[in-house]
Amino acid sequence: MLPVLEISGSLNMIGYALATLGPGIGVAWIFASVINGTARQPEARGAMLSTAWIGFAVVEALAIIGIALAFALR
Amino acid sequence: MPGLSLLIPLDWAVCSGEHESFPPGVFSFCSRPLWDGAPGWVNNQVAQAVIGAAIVIAFWLWVAHAQKIVPSKRQFAGEWIYNVIRNGIARDMLGHDYRRFLPYLATLFSFILVNNLFGEFFLFMFPTFSKVGFPWILAILTFLLYNGAGIAKSGFLPYLKKSVLPAGVPKPLWILIIPLEFLSNFVVRPVTLALRLFANMFAGHLVVLVFVVGGTLLLTATEPGNGMPTWLLNGAGGASLVFSFAIFALEMFVGVLQAYIFTVLTAQYVSSALAEEH
Numbered sequence: 001m002l003p004v005l006e007i008s009g010s011l012n013m014i015g016y017a018l019a020t021l022g023p024g025i026g027v028a029w030i031f032a033s034v035i036n037g038t039a040r041q042p043e044a045r046g047a048m049l050s051t052a053w054i055g056f057a058v059v060e061a062l063a064i065i066g067i068a069l070a071f072a073l074r
Numbered sequence: 075m076p077g078l079s080l081l082i083p084l085d086w087a088v089c090s091g092e093h094e095s096f097p098p099g100v101f102s103f104c105s106r107p108l109w110d111g112a113p114g115w116v117n118n119q120v121a122q123a124v125i126g127a128a129i130v131i132a133f134w135l136w137v138a139h140a141q142k143i144v145p146s147k148r149q150f151a152g153e154w155i156y157n158v159i160r161n162g163i164a165r166d167m168l169g170h171d172y173r174r175f176l177p178y179l180a181t182l183f184s185f186i187l188v189n190n191l192f193g194e195f196f197l198f199m200f201p202t203f204s205k206v207g208f209p210w211i212l213a214i215l216t217f218l219l220y221n222g223a224g225i226a227k228s229g230f231l232p233y234l235k236k237s238v239l240p241a242g243v244p245k246p247l248w249i250l251i252i253p254l255e256f257l258s259n260f261v262v263r264p265v266t267l268a269l270r271l272f273a274n275m276f277a278g279h280l281v282v283l284v285f286v287v288g289g290t291l292l293l294t295a296t297e298p299g300n301g302m303p304t305w306l307l308n309g310a311g312g313a314s315l316v317f318s319f320a321i322f323a324l325e326m327f328v329g330v331l332q333a334y335i336f337t338v339l340t341a342q343y344v345s346s347a348l349a350e351e352h
Contacts, residue, residue: 064273
């Protein structure tokens with residue numbers, strides 16, 4: 001094998017990279033909805049944002065659990 | 075299985091033996107004894123948690139003493155933070171009987187906030203909750219609180235029935251719904267609560283370590299490595315150290331956000347335990 005092609009490290013991180021796709025789309029969707037909603041009704045921004053943060057936390061938990069497991073499972 | 079000690083606080087599985095300082099890993103979160111020969115639990119992380127609690131108590135005592143009708147700046151700042159928790163979290167989530175839970179929520183928010191900000195401040199430079207034992211305890215407290223509130227309100231069996239069986243589910247679905255709702259309400263909730271806080275802090279501190287420790291190594295490199303000249307390594311190290319300030323700013327934001335979210339979700343769980351059946 002060519003020395004250039006030697007790759008070392010944990011395959012877990014590639015798995016984690018795949019696992020971030022879903023939460024990435026989810027978080028983007030949440031804030032896209034907030035932007036949409038703000039454009040339609042600017043005065044409702046505060047109420048939408050506080051809900052959005054909860055949704056953000058719930059979605060982001062997937063990515064975060066992913067990184068914990070990427071380290072935990074060997 | 076050394077990796078599992080991330081999720082269960084078992085230091086000895088990771089922290090024995092010598093480790094390189096770069097790349098950082100699970101071992102970077104090992105505790106140090108406060109002084110030579112101190113017992114194992116007298117370490118810098120426990121000390122941080124205790125100092126954090128002391129700061130929280132001192133802060134609230136300081137802003138709450140000698141209150142006047144025309145507030146001083148000190149009282150105004152304290153009331154502003156208190157109002158964020160009281161109106162923005164407790165009253166929004168819990169409705170009219172939010173007052174009973176306000177002390178717990180305010181304590182939770184300020185304690186988590188102070189401990190998360192420890193990750194960015196000198197003397198500490200370590201977010202306490204990136205050690206998984208600490209968030210577990212907070213999640214257990216929250217678990218006891220919302221179940222206790224629910225049981226105190228409707229009694230043990232009615233509460234259990236209400237939380238595992240939403241109203242209006244047809245009988246054939248019970249076999250599916252009851253285990254799912256039980257898992258979701260009594261297992262997944264506290265576990266994700268703890269894991270979210272822990273993993274955010276863990277991942278954030280890891281990124282900080284990569285930039286700061288790696289940047290320092292590159293900046294202090296004295297001989298060419300990996301086919302790169304020394305000046306390139308040093309330049310990359312300097313750039314990485316400068317960029318680490320942006321990471322620190324991001325981590326401060328994440329710390330505040332996680333403190334907020336932990337508190338909001340606690341309030342949310344309490345409110346769903348207290349909710350009447352419709």
